[in-house]
Amino acid sequence: MDKRYFKKILVANRGEIAVRIMNACRLLGIPTLAVYSEADRGAVHALFADEAIEIGPPAPRESYLSIEKIIKAAKDRGADAIHPGYGFLSENSEFVKACDKAGITFIGPSAESMHLMGNKVESRIKMATAGVPLIPGMKKAGASLDEFQKAANEAGYPVLIKAAAGGGGKGMRIVRDPKDLKDAVEAAKREAGNAFGDDTVYLEKYIEDPRHVEIQVLADKNGNTVHLFERECSIQRRHQKIIEETPSVALTPELREMMGNAAVKVAKAANYYSAGTVEFLVDKNGYFYFLEMNTRIQVEHPVTEMTTGVDLVVEQIRIAAGESISPYVMEAKQRGHAIECRIYAEDADNNFFPSSGPLLYYEEPSGPGIRVDSGVMQGSVVGVEYDPILAKLIVHAPNRNLAINKMINALKDYKILGIKTSRKFMIDVLQHEEFRKGATYTNFIEKNMSDRGDDLIPAAELGAAVSAAAMMSKNGQSGGGPAKAVRQSPWQTIGTWEIGARIGK
C-alpha cells in the first residue's frame, strides 16, 4: 500500500498542466485544491479538482502570480503542499521561500537551486566551472549598448539576445546585422520586462542549424540522481517548441550517454532535487552545448513518460515528501517512439497570431497509444489573458515512422471549431519529407514551411454543402441540434401503442 504523501495538494496553475497534476494526485489518492481567476470560473481545471477557490481578477499578477493569495488559499483550505506546474510561479524562488516560511511543501527544487538556474548568466558560469560545455558569449548581463556591440563582435554575428530570467522564447531576438542590434536589444528588454518583470538580457553566439535536445533528470533529497534520456524539441515557431519527440534521430548511443552524464553533472552541481530538464544545443558535428536548466516540469514531459513508463509528476510528489526515486525509475529504458504536438489557439496562416473565442465544437481523438492532456472542453472560452496552449496530443508507437503516421491521423481526428489552431500546420510539418527523414533543425519551419499552399476549394465546396445542411437543420430545430427526422419510420406511423399490451384487451 502506497503512503499518502500529503493531506491535500494545491495546484497553482490552470489549463492542461493543472489537470495533468491533479491526475497524478488522484492516482496517489491525494485530494486536490484548484485556484482560479474570475476569467476561469468555468475552466476545466477548476471543475476537475476536489475543491476550488477563486483568487482574483483575470490579470495573472492579481491571481495566478499572486504569492500572497495562493499561500492564503492553501492555509485556508488545509493544503500542505503546492505544485506550481510550468509558467506562472513555477520558477520563482521567492515563491518557494514563501512556501517554506508558511510550512507548506513546494513540489519542486529548493529556492537555492532554482535561483541559481533561474539566472541564466550565473548558471552558465557555475556550469563552466563544473566542466559542462558552453556556447561562446557574454559572461554577464549587458548594461550598455557598447557592451552588447563589443560582445557581439567578439562572438561573431549572428548573435542571439536572450532574457536572463527567460524561457519560452520570450525576450529573445536573433541579430544578423550589426545595425539591427540596438532595436533587438530594446525589443528583447521590453518583452522580458513584461513577461518576467526583469528586463535583464544578455548575448551569445547564434549556432546555425542546431538541434535543440534536452535531457530529463530526476533527483531526490537522498542523493540519487538519474536521467531519463532525451527529448528532441527542434521544431519551433517564434522560438517556442510546437512538436517534440523522443528518441532523437540525432543521438548515437554514445552521444546519448555523454549528454545524459553531462545533465546529471549539471543537476548535481546545482544540488538539485525534483524533476528538471537540462537543455542542450547539438550542432551538425555532434558537439553539444549547455543552454540552461529548467527547474520545473516541462510542457513536453509526456513523451518521456510514454517511452519510459515513468510518471514524472508522481515522482515529483514523492521526492517532495522526502522519498527516494522509485526503484523502477532508476532502471527505466526507452521503448518505442513518442511524439507530442502542442495544440495552440493561434493562426498558422497569419504569422501564428493568437486566436481567441469560444470553442463551439470540441472532440478529442482516442485509441491505443494516443494521449491527450487538455485543459478545455466544448464551451470553454479562450481568452487573451493567458498562454494560448489548449492541449497536448501525444502518441506512442513502436518506431518513428509509425508514430508520425499515428500523429497525423490523431491530429485529423482532433476537432476544434470556433477558434484557429495550429493543427493543420502540424499535419503539414509531419507530412514533410524532411521531417520524415529526421532533418529536424530549429530552423525547420522557416526553411520548409514558408510556402504552404493547398487547394482548399474542393474542401470549401464540401464545407458549403454541409453548412447549408446545418442551416437547414438549425432552422428545423432550436438549439442547433440535428434535424428532426422527416423520415417515416414505422414507429411514427403506428399511432399510440403500449409495449406488452395485448391486442383486443
Add this chain to the structure above:
Amino acid sequence: MINEFKFKDELFETRAAVSGSEIEVSVGENKYKILSLAPGKYAVESNGIKKKVCCIIDKGKSYLDVDGILLELTIPSDDGVAGGAAGQGGAKDKIFAPMPGKVVKILVAEGQEVEEKQPMVIVEAMKMENQVNAAAKGKVKKVNFKAGDQVDTETPIIELELAE
C-alpha cells in the same frame, strides 16, 4: 432552400432539400447527401465516399473541419452579425490589432509611404509581441493610437491611403 457561403474570393451557392432522413445539397454540378448526427456532427456522402464533417454556424460564420482542415466560411446574407471581424476581412486600408492588446510601438508616421508587408505596428497580446504588417502598398493617412494605448479589434490602429 438556397444559401450563399463565401470562402476567400470564392462564392458557393447551395441548394438544399430534405430527402428522406438526409438533406441533399447541390453546389454547382456536385451533389452531397448529408445526415445530421448530433449538434455539429454530420455524415457526408459524395461520389461514393462517406466521411464525417464537423460544422457549427455562429454569428454569420460557418466553422468547419473537413479532413482535419479547418475552414471558416462567411455567410453574406448574415453579414454584420459577425461584428468587427467582418470589417477587417476585405479592407486593406485599415490596420487592426489581431486581438485586444496593448500598442508597444508604432513603426510608421503619418504621411509615410509604405510597401506591402511592411511592419506597421507591434501589439502585445497573450504576453507575446505581435507585428502587424501592411496588407497593401500605400501612404499612412492616420495613426489613431500611440505606444502604451490599449486597443481592441474594432478600431483601426492605422489607416492607409492605398496606392492604385
